[in-house]
């Protein structure tokens with residue numbers, strides 16, 4: 337994000353501690369994630385430590401600290417999905433892309449996230465890729481599922 341983008345976002349705020357959450361939201365809307373540079377600039381603007389900002393941001397699962405991939409894979413780890421093997425899908429994606437939860441593949445095609453219940457437990461285990469929901473997923477079918485997004 338350019339300096340002018342930050343200036344534009346920051347101009348909407350007073351520069352007080354209670355601005356942290358709405359500022360994080362605006363930055364993530366614009367950039368897709370919360371970069372180290374964004375936290376550093378917020379820290380200067382709000383005159384609080386970067387640790388305080390990370391402390392607030394990391395409390396909420398909605399904030400991401402890694403650049404998103406072109407396609408977003410979300411593996412549900414809610415109770416129903418966990419019981420039906422969601423963990424194995426997660427491990428399979430991690431192995432396939434050489435990434436951990438929250439990271440992006442080296443080629444930038446995919447990022448991997450773990451989420452709690454998506455509200456469609458009868459389809460457990462559930463994987464979401466971008467806006468597409470896949471239910472009753474099997475580890476053996478994940479590679480085929482990804483082909484559409486290559």
Ligand code: FES
Pocket residue numbers: 412413414415416417418452453454455456457458460462
């Ligand atoms: S637990 Fe996965 S959709 Fe509800």
